[in-house]
Amino acid sequence: MARDLTPLTKTAAVATVAAICGVAAGFALPGVPVPPPIDQHAIVATFVRVQFAVSTFNLVLLACLVVAYVQIYRDLPNKYTLSLLLTSVSLLLYAFSSNPLVPLAFGFPPLTGLGPFTFLPNLFVGAAVVVLFYQSQT
Template identity: 60%
Template structure:
């Protein structure tokens, strides 16, 4: 399921990037940042990511907080857009 999510988010990020090139404004840029943050969340929350990158599965490694950091970035982008 994670692979499907990653592929879908890559396609969506490409679509938003194409849209931003044609129509550069803060809203489309926010869509690109939001999509990239979700993509990074999906990549870092995959249980195979630490093993692929050479980290041992420990409860205190970088992959314990990175997914939440990327989710927080996505939420901040949405909050920023809703305040404008």
């Protein structure tokens, strides 16, 4: 006996299963090896500059996309354009939080890999994927 689930129920079920898998994977990770101190400051500085450039590029592009979707949503307010708007906002927050200068602005040390900016970018991508998955079910 097959039972049809509503799009919201199906999305919630898939998001719950994904969250359980993520938590299980986090606990199953044995120990995170600590890298040795980096003496190659020039290489690290180059990587930070490249990351800053790419995340700034994405941030500007996604900000323009959010503005475009807000204008579209004003003219055509429906579930599809709202989903696109929410996805774009999630990706905008991803681009913002993955910028290497953002942890510094919030008082976290740079390049440690610790703190909330370790997982925040992926959290925003996850939100965008959930919205896209829900939209694909409707």
